[in-house]
Amino acid sequence: MSSEFLTVQEVAPRDGLQIEPVWVPTEAKVALIDALSEAGFSRIEAGSFVSPKAVPALRDGEEVFMRMRRLPGVIYVALVPNLKGAQRAMAVGADELNLVMSASQSHNRANMRMDCEASLAAFADIAAHARGGDVLLNATVATAFGCPFEGRVDEDRVLDIVDRYLALGIRGITLADTTGMASPRQVARLVRRARARLPASALTLHFHNTRGLGLVNVLAAYEAGAQRFDASLGGLGGCPFAPGASGNICTEDLVHMCGEMGIETGIDLQRLIGLSRGLPALLGHDVPGQVAKAGRNCDLHPMPAERVEPGQPPAKQAAA
Amino acid sequence: MSSEFLTVQEVAPRDGLQIEPVWVPTEAKVALIDALSEAGFSRIEAGSFVSPKAVPALRDGEEVFMRMRRLPGVIYVALVPNLKGAQRAMAVGADELNLVMSASQSHNRANMRMDCEASLAAFADIAAHARGGDVLLNATVATAFGCPFEGRVDEDRVLDIVDRYLALGIRGITLADTTGMASPRQVARLVRRARARLPASALTLHFHNTRGLGLVNVLAAYEAGAQRFDASLGGLGGCPFAPGASGNICTEDLVHMCGEMGIETGIDLQRLIGLSRGLPALLGHDVPGQVAKAGRNCDLHPMPAERVEPGQPPAKQAAA
Numbered sequence: 001m002s003s004e005f006l007t008v009q010e011v012a013p014r015d016g017l018q019i020e021p022v023w024v025p026t027e028a029k030v031a032l033i034d035a036l037s038e039a040g041f042s043r044i045e046a047g048s049f050v051s052p053k054a055v056p057a058l059r060d061g062e063e064v065f066m067r068m069r070r071l072p073g074v075i076y077v078a079l080v081p082n083l084k085g086a087q088r089a090m091a092v093g094a095d096e097l098n099l100v101m102s103a104s105q106s107h108n109r110a111n112m113r114m115d116c117e118a119s120l121a122a123f124a125d126i127a128a129h130a131r132g133g134d135v136l137l138n139a140t141v142a143t144a145f146g147c148p149f150e151g152r153v154d155e156d157r158v159l160d161i162v163d164r165y166l167a168l169g170i171r172g173i174t175l176a177d178t179t180g181m182a183s184p185r186q187v188a189r190l191v192r193r194a195r196a197r198l199p200a201s202a203l204t205l206h207f208h209n210t211r212g213l214g215l216v217n218v219l220a221a222y223e224a225g226a227q228r229f230d231a232s233l234g235g236l237g238g239c240p241f242a243p244g245a246s247g248n249i250c251t252e253d254l255v256h257m258c259g260e261m262g263i264e265t266g267i268d269l270q271r272l273i274g275l276s277r278g279l280p281a282l283l284g285h286d287v288p289g290q291v292a293k294a295g296r297n298c299d300l301h302p303m304p305a306e307r308v309e310p311g312q313p314p315a316k317q318a319a320a
Numbered sequence: 321m322s323s324e325f326l327t328v329q330e331v332a333p334r335d336g337l338q339i340e341p342v343w344v345p346t347e348a349k350v351a352l353i354d355a356l357s358e359a360g361f362s363r364i365e366a367g368s369f370v371s372p373k374a375v376p377a378l379r380d381g382e383e384v385f386m387r388m389r390r391l392p393g394v395i396y397v398a399l400v401p402n403l404k405g406a407q408r409a410m411a412v413g414a415d416e417l418n419l420v421m422s423a424s425q426s427h428n429r430a431n432m433r434m435d436c437e438a439s440l441a442a443f444a445d446i447a448a449h450a451r452g453g454d455v456l457l458n459a460t461v462a463t464a465f466g467c468p469f470e471g472r473v474d475e476d477r478v479l480d481i482v483d484r485y486l487a488l489g490i491r492g493i494t495l496a497d498t499t500g501m502a503s504p505r506q507v508a509r510l511v512r513r514a515r516a517r518l519p520a521s522a523l524t525l526h527f528h529n530t531r532g533l534g535l536v537n538v539l540a541a542y543e544a545g546a547q548r549f550d551a552s553l554g555g556l557g558g559c560p561f562a563p564g565a566s567g568n569i570c571t572e573d574l575v576h577m578c579g580e581m582g583i584e585t586g587i588d589l590q591r592l593i594g595l596s597r598g599l600p601a602l603l604g605h606d607v608p609g610q611v612a613k614a615g616r617n618c619d620l621h622p623m624p625a626e627r628v629e630p631g632q633p634p635a636k637q638a639a640a
Binding site: 106109110146148149150151180181183184185186209210211212213215216219220239243244245246250253256257260261262286289290291293294297298300301302303304 | 426429430466468469470471500501503504505506529530531532533535536539540559563564565566570573576577580581582606609610611613614617618620621622623624
């Protein structure tokens with residue numbers, strides 16, 4: 001009986017698939033989302049409503065949202081860049097809109113093709129449009145822990161953006177380590193400051209494993225008071241600045257860690273592993289997740305049968 | 321000016337290379353060790369003195385120890401399974417002998433081809449032989465956090481083995497997560513209990529990243545009072561039970577994490593990254609380390625030059 005709980009928001013259908021070079025058919029996207037719903041997630045980022053020219057991999061957002069089977073109690077999130085995207089997402093019944101702006105001006109220009117002031121104006125339009133309806137709003141501060149162009153990002157600036165989001169009536173806030181630059185003490189500090197403004201239920205942390213610190217940062221954030229985390233099945237979703245490096249933290253690795261620590265997630269790990277093991281066939285390449293390769297801790301192995309002389313460890317076995 | 325320090329013992333020349341199927345020429349091993357010495361390590365596990373039939377990849381241990389250039393202040397460690405191996409290692413001037421036994425009887429039989437009692441008897445012989453000389457002794461408790469055949473390993477048994485090592489006059493102790501089954505709260509608990517018996521300077525933690533928790537466990541151990549960690553350049557050194565999964569924690573990823581947290585290691589990260597980037601050519605395959613692929617946090621990128629319309633994020637860029 002654990003009294004600890006951590007919410008995992010699955011982002012593979014959006015952040016995971018958006019940079020895949022192969023076309024994933026609508027049918028396969030819908031099947032993936034349906035399987036994720038059944039694995040126990042309470043939140044799934046299911047698509048984005050940006051220009052189909054900009055992100056062709058997700059150009060079928062409307063169809064995905066209309067065809068996926070919605071489980072009661074699951075919040076299906078759509079990423080939207082502007083009012084037009086918000087209207088498209090609301091038309092197909094997205095439960096929550098996720099708006100993204102980078103803390104660093106240069107990254108916002110490169111990623112969203114506008115200045116931060118233009119992003120904030122668009123968010124104000126979206127918030128006004130959504131007011132009175134039942135769609136939830138979340139806004140992300142991208143590059144909150146570092147910018148690949150500018151380096152260090154000032155914490156006060158990040159928190160100022162959080163305050164501006166809240167002032168627009170946006171209730172959910174995500175702090176995103178877009179290119180995997182966060183480190184654990186930095187994370188703990190920023191989470192504590194964000195939690196002074198927000199309840200745990202309104203704060204999401206989005207980490208990338210680009211430099212191997214994804215799960216380290218999750219634990220630092222959790223211990224500092226965060227309880228909701230984005231993660232991507234198989235660790236799908238790379239970073240354009242780090243070819244070959246990991247992208248989003250891997251959902252099944254996170255769920256496995258929580259299970260070993262006695263932290264409940266409500267997610268069926270064995271089912272997740274099965275889904276993750278299907279990704280290479282779907283996408284044509286290996287994925288970064290470890291637990292799908294290694295198995296769970298509780299998946300024991302038979303002892304090797306061969307016998308050699310005492311004192312002679314067999315080749316291919318690790319001695320320590 | 322940091323008052324925090326963490327010692328990294330580099331194990332790639334031993335634990336990293338032992339399972340490589342390609343033959344790494346003696347010349348290349350020596351060059352690697354010499355380069356590691358110059359990168360600032362104070363401890364390097366440079367080879368093993370087991371049967372050449374059992375671990376053919378390291379059959380040139382004597383020659384490596386004789387040809388490598390020893391830097392003053394660096395401790396060059398040799399893994400030995402028995403008295404004969406200890407005598408061979410001492411003959412070529414190993415500074416420290418590392419003895420390995422698994423906490424689980426079944427893993428010790430599979431890995432060392434003997435019961436734990438036979439291992440302990442061999443360690444007593446080695447300790448008696450080494451007494452009065454100036455060679456240092458370290459003994460490893462392998463599978464200290466879980467066994468791939470038996471599952472959970474009792475903490476009292478691990479600590480009982482530590483006590484038996486200490487009673488033999490062995491001063492250095494390593495707790496090894498041989499197949500990557502440790503989780504952070506378990507690690508913190510065992511480290512606190514081990515530290516009640518040992519000063520930080522005598523305790524080493526050896527983690528594998530098999531299930532993605534290597535650096536999480538390092539930080540948990542560090543915060544619980546451990547200060548010395550094994551790590552392998554590039555994350556070399558897989559696990560025979562997890563094909564395709566990571567093995568040892570990656571040295572440059574660990575050193576990068578410490579640098580970002582203000583914990584000194586004394587190691588030249590940029591030099592390490594250069595060495596790690598040479599591994600695929602030496603071994604014929606990619607290696608798991610992330611920082612060598614992604615670069616350091618401080619390695620900034622130029623902004624992309626292309627311009628598209630506002631509100632349209634370009635393909636291949638992560639929006640969050």
